[in-house]
Amino acid sequence: MNSMIGRWLVIGLAVVGLLGFATFDSNEPETEGERIQRLHESFACPQCDGQSVAESNAAVAAEIRNSITNEVADGATDTEIRDQLIAGYGGDVLLNPPSEGFSALIWILPVVVAVFGVGGLVAVIRRDDGGSRTASDADAALVAEAREQS
Amino acid sequence: MNTTLGFAFTVLGLSASVLGCLGGAYALITNKTHLLKPVRQWAWLVFLAGVGAFVVMEVALFQRDYSVGFVQKVGSDATPPLYNFAALWSALEGSLIMWTLMLGGYIAAIMLKFKERLNDPLFGWALVVMLAVSGFFFALLVGPSNPFVDTAIPANFVGPGPNPLLQNHILVAFHPPMLYLGYVGFTVPFAFAIAALITGRVGEGWLVETRRWTVAAWGFLTFGIVLGAWWSYEVLGWGGYWAWDPVENASLLPWLTGTAYIHSVMVQERRGMLRVWNLSLLCATFSLTILGTFLTRSGVIDSVHAFADGAIGPWLLAFFAVVSGTSVGLIAWRGDRLRSPGAIDSPVSREASFLANNVLFGALAFVVLLGTVFPLLAESFDGTRLTIGRPYFDSMARPIAFVMLFLMASAPVLPWRKASNELLSERLFWPAIAAVGSMALAIILGGRGFYPMLTFGLGGFAAGAAVRQVVLATRRQGWRGFVGRTNGGMIVHIGVVLLAVGIAASESYKTDRTETLLPGQTMTVAGNTFTYEGLAADETSQRVKIFANVRINGDEVYTPGTSLYLTQGMNVATPSVKPGFTEDLFLVLDQVPDDRNPEGPVRLRVVVRPMITWLWIGGILMSVGTLLALFPGQRRRGTEAVSAAVTEPVPV
Numbered sequence: 001m002n003s004m005i006g007r008w009l010v011i012g013l014a015v016v017g018l019l020g021f022a023t024f025d026s027n028e029p030e031t032e033g034e035r036i037q038r039l040h041e042s043f044a045c046p047q048c049d050g051q052s053v054a055e056s057n058a059a060v061a062a063e064i065r066n067s068i069t070n071e072v073a074d075g076a077t078d079t080e081i082r083d084q085l086i087a088g089y090g091g092d093v094l095l096n097p098p099s100e101g102f103s104a105l106i107w108i109l110p111v112v113v114a115v116f117g118v119g120g121l122v123a124v125i126r127r128d129d130g131g132s133r134t135a136s137d138a139d140a141a142l143v144a145e146a147r148e149q150s
Numbered sequence: 151m152n153t154t155l156g157f158a159f160t161v162l163g164l165s166a167s168v169l170g171c172l173g174g175a176y177a178l179i180t181n182k183t184h185l186l187k188p189v190r191q192w193a194w195l196v197f198l199a200g201v202g203a204f205v206v207m208e209v210a211l212f213q214r215d216y217s218v219g220f221v222q223k224v225g226s227d228a229t230p231p232l233y234n235f236a237a238l239w240s241a242l243e244g245s246l247i248m249w250t251l252m253l254g255g256y257i258a259a260i261m262l263k264f265k266e267r268l269n270d271p272l273f274g275w276a277l278v279v280m281l282a283v284s285g286f287f288f289a290l291l292v293g294p295s296n297p298f299v300d301t302a303i304p305a306n307f308v309g310p311g312p313n314p315l316l317q318n319h320i321l322v323a324f325h326p327p328m329l330y331l332g333y334v335g336f337t338v339p340f341a342f343a344i345a346a347l348i349t350g351r352v353g354e355g356w357l358v359e360t361r362r363w364t365v366a367a368w369g370f371l372t373f374g375i376v377l378g379a380w381w382s383y384e385v386l387g388w389g390g391y392w393a394w395d396p397v398e399n400a401s402l403l404p405w406l407t408g409t410a411y412i413h414s415v416m417v418q419e420r421r422g423m424l425r426v427w428n429l430s431l432l433c434a435t436f437s438l439t440i441l442g443t444f445l446t447r448s449g450v451i452d453s454v455h456a457f458a459d460g461a462i463g464p465w466l467l468a469f470f471a472v473v474s475g476t477s478v479g480l481i482a483w484r485g486d487r488l489r490s491p492g493a494i495d496s497p498v499s500r501e502a503s504f505l506a507n508n509v510l511f512g513a514l515a516f517v518v519l520l521g522t523v524f525p526l527l528a529e530s531f532d533g534t535r536l537t538i539g540r541p542y543f544d545s546m547a548r549p550i551a552f553v554m555l556f557l558m559a560s561a562p563v564l565p566w567r568k569a570s571n572e573l574l575s576e577r578l579f580w581p582a583i584a585a586v587g588s589m590a591l592a593i594i595l596g597g598r599g600f601y602p603m604l605t606f607g608l609g610g611f612a613a614g615a616a617v618r619q620v621v622l623a624t625r626r627q628g629w630r631g632f633v634g635r636t637n638g639g640m641i642v643h644i645g646v647v648l649l650a651v652g653i654a655a656s657e658s659y660k661t662d663r664t665e666t667l668l669p670g671q672t673m674t675v676a677g678n679t680f681t682y683e684g685l686a687a688d689e690t691s692q693r694v695k696i697f698a699n700v701r702i703n704g705d706e707v708y709t710p711g712t713s714l715y716l717t718q719g720m721n722v723a724t725p726s727v728k729p730g731f732t733e734d735l736f737l738v739l740d741q742v743p744d745d746r747n748p749e750g751p752v753r754l755r756v757v758v759r760p761m762i763t764w765l766w767i768g769g770i771l772m773s774v775g776t777l778l779a780l781f782p783g784q785r786r787r788g789t790e791a792v793s794a795a796v797t798e799p800v801p802v
Contacts, residue, residue: 004575011582018589019603026598045539050395052539054662055388057723057740090771095539097524102531106524106538110546113516120694125494125502142272142355 032072038079039068043085044095052095064089152215156206156298160291163199163250166192167285174278183269188267193257196284200254203247207238207297216307219299220244226311228692233317239326240312242447242462243297247291248327252334253284260338260363272356274340275345283337286469296462313691314715316721319385325377329401332371333439337402338363340436343429347480352487354419357428361415362780364432368408369776375401376649376769387723387738389662389757391765394543398444399522403515407435417501420566423492424512425765426481427508435479438515440470445522496568503561510554512649517546527669552604553729557587558612558643562619581614588613597659605654610648616640617648638779645771652765655733664740664755669748676758678735679703685748692716695724698739699751702728710737710754733760 030038036149040054045061053068064085071081085093097103170192177185211225211234224237224244238244255282264273291297316322341359346356351685355483378401383391418424444466481488494501512690516793521538563577588610589603597603619640631637665673667682674680683699686709697711710726730736731776736757745751 004572007579008575008582011586014586015589015607018586018593019600019607022589022593022603023599023600042541046497046537050537050539051388051393055390056394057387057738090535092535092537095537096541096545097536097538102528102534103524103536106520106542109520110513110517113513117513121505121509124505125497127493138351139353139355142353143358144350146355146358 036069036072039072039081040065041069042095043093046089046093050095064093152206152210152213152218153298153300156203156210156295157292159199159202159206160250160288160296160298163196163203163254163288164292164451165287166195166199166287167281170196171278171281171285175273178271178274178278184228186269186274189274189281190261191626192524193261193281196288197254197258198283199288199518200247200251204251205237205651207247208235208242211235211237214309216303216309219476220295220297222301222303222307222309224310224312226309227532228308228717229311229317230692232320232323233312236316236323236326237312238718239330240316240322241293243295245326245330246287246295248330249334250284250287250291252330253280253287253337256280256334256338257284270379271349272345272351272359274344275348276341279341279344279802280337283747286739290462290465292687294465308717310717311692311715314713314718315385315719317692318713318722318724319560320382321377321381321384325374325381327374328370328377329374332367332369332374333404333443335363335367335370336408336432336436336439339432343432344477347429347484351488352425352484352485354422354431358375361419361635364408364412365713365776365779366417368405369773369780370614371401371405371408372776373769373773375405376766376772380766380769383736383762384725384727385605388727389725389736389738389755394521394538394540396517396522397446400438400446401516402518403442404435404438406515407431407438407519408509410436410508410515413504413511414508417504421492421501423494423501424505426485429481429488430477431508433474437470437474437477440466440473465614490507498564498569498574500561500564500566503557503564503752507524507554507557507561507702510545510550514547514550517550520542521546527660534614548601551650552608555608555612555647558646559608562615562640562643571743571747577618578615580618581611584614584617585611597655599658601657602654605650609651609654613644613647616643633778633781635779638775638777638781641775642772643775643776646776647766647773648764648768650768652761652763652768656759656762656765659760661758662755664753666751666753668751673754673756675735676733677755678756680735680737680754680756682752682754683707685742685746685750685752687746696739696742696746697724697726698754699744700737700754702735708735708737710739712742729763731761731763733758734762751764 035121037054041052043053043064045053045056045058045064047058047060048056051061053064055061067085067088068081071084076084082094091098097106099107170189173185174189175190175191177183196325207218207220208470209215210221212231214221214225214227216225220241220243230238239248252528257277260273260276260280261268264270267273311317330510342356342360346352357667372570375398378398379391382393408431411428414424414431415428418428444463447462494505496502520544524538525536528536559581560578563574563581565573585607589607592603592606597606617640620631620637622631623637661676663673667673669682669684672679672681679702681701681704683701686697686699688695688697691717695711695713697709699707699709701707706728708726708728709713711724713722713724714720715722723738726737728737736759738755738757739752740755741753743752
């Protein structure tokens, strides 16, 4: 029993250690190129049905890419770039919907579903045994036949 | 000639479906068994009509018979034979012909499979349901989207040909048929589920009957989706393989509920529980294939590859309402017979894991559906236009996927009913070692970052559990340890792990760079050099391709370009990919000089994606595992007709 706990302690420590190392060893500050790429990936090309401007070959995507690159060079913050693009191209330039007004529902509903899902799971697992355990003869015959065939 | 013959086949399909469906229902309700025989003849005629319509349309395409409306829409003198064959499914009407062909094929297949039980009401009702579905699709072909319209041919007409994106890669010949075999295949278990509800034989019999059909349909759908991702990667030139585009989501939705079903059905077979849930999942899966067809074929949602055609939208929506309404009504009507006879003893058990699996797949299906239709809802609510894109879907799917990977490790080692801590500790030890080992290996190879490392760890854990099962099974049963549902399923799990690792590595460690190069100049991306050696062109009767010669690492030359399809005047990017087991080098020609001046600068985009090949290997392994799961395995215990208490001690 004790050896079992010890064994899993070692495994747990190894997992935490490796995960921690992999997480913090990579925490170099974001380069300007990486920041531009991240921003390109977070805005939609207005004419390409949900493709990001990083992925699209359309002219308007190239225009947005250039404007992001220029803004970054001018030292704008992410929020400033975001607001500027919304002002210029409308709210659907955001690939990630905003969390205010009606569109907040898209963030709230999954949480509601998750709560109900987990609640339902717990309820079913705790449910008492009820009902009968008899099958009709027809069921048994079907199973017998299916067994023969397989 | 072709128009008349083809239209005659669709009318035959419609009439045979309707007559068979009504006649069958009458015979079954009034218990007149002798009236069932003509129903089967009608069913064979439906099969014949599906094959006939398909053959006529293919012949018309090859004859370039532009008097056929659909051929005038997608045919062309310049299309090479393979893409001309595939042109049948390059637009809405033809894809409906393929749907009826496959449905007719499935109808014929179940009649052969059940040929000794043709008078069994369960089978009879299933056939009636399938004929009702085929009647609907033939009605679409006869009415609102008739491909065989007799059309006047304009002078000097040579045809536009299929969408250029659908004629520059061999995968176009395989991805849609596979996907459709999956969609249509779910009609079989759905029909048996409805038949079980109507006849009241809602025990486990119908599940056992349709098990292989469901697994086969799931396998086709899986393979079809993976092929689609592969096609998107090789052809579309945007540097990725999955865009969370509405059409992709529409194929993922039934896959998610179908995957939930093939897991939870094992709880019902083994313990007799979850009857209502399983019936609902199956009906939901079939309804979602119809809803997906509606969303992507009615023009309500714009998508890169939706065939917009408003005419059939209301039909599909009405059919969706009928299917889901009938399912819910029948389940409610049979509520008393569906009460589950068992209960779950412990949260640490196989059945509880399957339930948790179902909650996860259900939640993911909900999120995907919500994200797909939400722009529509928002716009009709207050006129807001918004985009739900990759960041939203990624952030929702990621946590769910991690818990799924964890369950893939723990569930297969858990026994039914309940497990002790000692048992868990013993069975999970080697999978846990595999988890630690794969994380350590990833770090040694230079992998960093929380999410990818979590994927590698959980992937190793899940693969360890799957390998453990297959090793134990082969030790006990020799080669049979690789076949059967449990062992084949574990091969599928290993495929899923490879796929997850491929996604994590290729997304987290990708490098994406665009530079403007003059001939002779070199760019360096992630340790690889790309030397631009000049512009060239290649002309066929179908297209003109302008491409850049790019020498990679001073070795082979790759040719990313753009192709101008002459008949449609449409420019299509043709990326060039250097695949490899450790990394793919993906080249796109972003911009060529306006005057095609060979001395001018080009803009070259290079995406380096590590380990993406493992995504395709994983997908292929999932299909192989599905095939293995279809072989009869050796059961240690037979299927129990009802849930009986397990009295023997749990084997270790």
